[in-house]
Amino acid sequence: MTSIDQYIHVNLQKAIDETIRLCAQPSVSATGQGVRECAALTAEILKGHGLEVQSFETKGNPILVGRASGKSPRTLLFYNHYDVQPPEPLELWTSPPFEPALRDGALYARGVSDDKGELIARLFALEAVRAAHGGELPCGATFVVEGEEEVSSPTIAGFVRQHLDLLACHAAIWEVGGVDLEGKPGTTLGARGILDVELSVESMSMDAHSGNAHALPSAAWRLLRVLASLKDENERILIPGWYDACLPHSARDLELLAAQPDHEAYTRQQFGIERFLNGLTGMELKKSVFNPTCNIQGITTGYQGPGAKTIVPAKASAKLDFRLVPEQDPDGMYAKLCVYLVEQGFGDVQVQRIGSMEPYKSDADHPFFQLSARLALEVYSKELQMGPLASGSSPIYAFTGPLGDIPVLWAGVGGPNGRAHSPDENIVIENFVNGTRYLARILDEFGTI
């Protein structure tokens, strides 16, 4: 056993106690419950681990930055958040959400998995590495802990752009991580971006009796024509230039995709489907994560109650999200959409931009991932699973680009049944230990690559 591992085993209870203390403080960003108190407590905990802490006021909740320098000038950044999801429905919790409880080798509390337990594990890893080096850190460490992640992080991207010097680093570890059902650690190397828009049509000043459907313009039909113009029946987006910036799959992407586990049967069963879209299967299905999408989140028009209501709707709207792949940028894609609608004769359509995130993609062969893969194998005796591109979107782009194309790793203490956002959220203590060991090793060696 290494001295780092030994430290972790000997001091485990202290780390668990600190996790319990942090989780006992509510911090529900959706309602504001306990958020300020939790920011203060988190700052105190960061300081207690020898970090120099600054608390920045924002339009929303404070953003905390804790820094420590190390022997190497290389710095590793950790992103976490101190806010949590609302605990409701309370009756589905075995023990109260803000009274952390240990049972059957796991710690239960709202936020323990997402991601207060993750934050404490990282600080615990820092402590173990410091102890192994006589109080000194082998590399610099910067902790960014925000308080609005559970309400879509409206502030963090602007904050990063305004604090490039303070946050300068050479790699980052994202908020959570851990192992899958088979005990394999994993990370993604990138994520798709997203452009959320709402398209609205108003064809008349009020709904009309549907006896007038031969003569009066229907917003429902108009919206339907607009939507149908966006994508063909083979899922190809019809907006000119939409695919111009898309990068082709690299040989390495294909290799990583091929190594991904086969979840087809599980997913088909989960969603009760016989086949995937367009009959995709095997590598074609895996590769389709590199396709941009045009998804309808919802459509609202006319009468939606029981029975019939004989109206021609005057208003119709649809919420859409376009998932963007590297190197599609949301601003450019939004402009293309707007121009296309006008050119198609849909200049009457209102396009409201609701939000967006940029795609990002790290280089799978970056030494940081090589290091992480080697250390993961050491801790877990299993290969690090590396997905080339997550299908969802992530505010990671807010760090990667502005901070100089830094590689970003997902590593931590989670497991497949962590129930983040759900009642009985938990972390398994064994995963907490192994995640801390993995994180400590990364801190230990990061200065050397």
Add this chain to the structure above:
Amino acid sequence: MTSIDQYIHVNLQKAIDETIRLCAQPSVSATGQGVRECAALTAEILKGHGLEVQSFETKGNPILVGRASGKSPRTLLFYNHYDVQPPEPLELWTSPPFEPALRDGALYARGVSDDKGELIARLFALEAVRAAHGGELPCGATFVVEGEEEVSSPTIAGFVRQHLDLLACHAAIWEVGGVDLEGKPGTTLGARGILDVELSVESMSMDAHSGNAHALPSAAWRLLRVLASLKDENERILIPGWYDACLPHSARDLELLAAQPDHEAYTRQQFGIERFLNGLTGMELKKSVFNPTCNIQGITTGYQGPGAKTIVPAKASAKLDFRLVPEQDPDGMYAKLCVYLVEQGFGDVQVQRIGSMEPYKSDADHPFFQLSARLALEVYSKELQMGPLASGSSPIYAFTGPLGDIPVLWAGVGGPNGRAHSPDENIVIENFVNGTRYLARILDEFGTI
């Protein structure tokens, strides 16, 4: 002044008092309030006018039939209903809805215009004609008064089919009638039918994260493809055979359409539109009432709240109404729709039939309309406006076909500001008098044609 007119003028207050008595009795079929009591009161009033009354129990509210024979074997049927719309919102009434109030030459009450005042005017006309003929009626009269008109008359069509002998007649007068803004009396000679359906798609057993939009089937997109397959961009319905049964416009139809007033500017202003569908105007717009329609009443799918929700919807549904023109029959059209969807590869779409009404069309040159036109001119000094086909739908078809293609006239005591279904529903006493005079003349001469 004829003896009929004289009778009406002399006995007006009695008829108004009877209207007040009937309107003071609530009869809200949507809630059931007072419906049974009103059925009993209506039967009593019918009997009081010398009719032989039968009250038929149905699955819903009683249907009353009151009959009187006349000198001629020819019989005129009157259709009315004793139920009314809910009176809410109460705060918008100047006087309480079930406390009938006379002011400024009009009588205000819920149901007075739609159509208790109409019923009393018809009974008053009957009385005047009887008085003018020494107690005898010149023709037979049958009153059908139902109690579910305001909840879509679920019972009446079946009732008519089961009582063909009882209801046998040579022409009918529909529930309401009256004059337009220019004081002109009007009727329609037909109405389009309607087929109400709901199309539903379930693409998965639950909504999915929209990061899966490249691989999982969206019910929203599926429904959109289904709907787009129903109609082209020029409003032409694409279901094979949809237009097969449609009758061409007759020369008489075109003549009647040409005589219709031009409401284009008014309608454009009312709905805030610059142009009608497909740029229709003039005779082309008027003729388009003879087009079948495929209207979307509403679409429900996915997330419809504020902001964004990144889901692929598992369910989507749309309510549609198809307006049918003579001689399209709802059953046949429903079958064509179902077959088409399957043939287009949309066999996964659930088609729920919500309801339907058949189209009907009377012969504009029937002697009954010639008589009505002559008498309308006598009473109103204005030509009877005859529309060849109403754009909406009506349960009139439930009478016309089964009773032997009888002609059906709209004639009564309404005016352009009767506010049916709205607060301050009313009838203008002058219209009540003239409507009664017109109805009495029709009763007086109907036996002779």
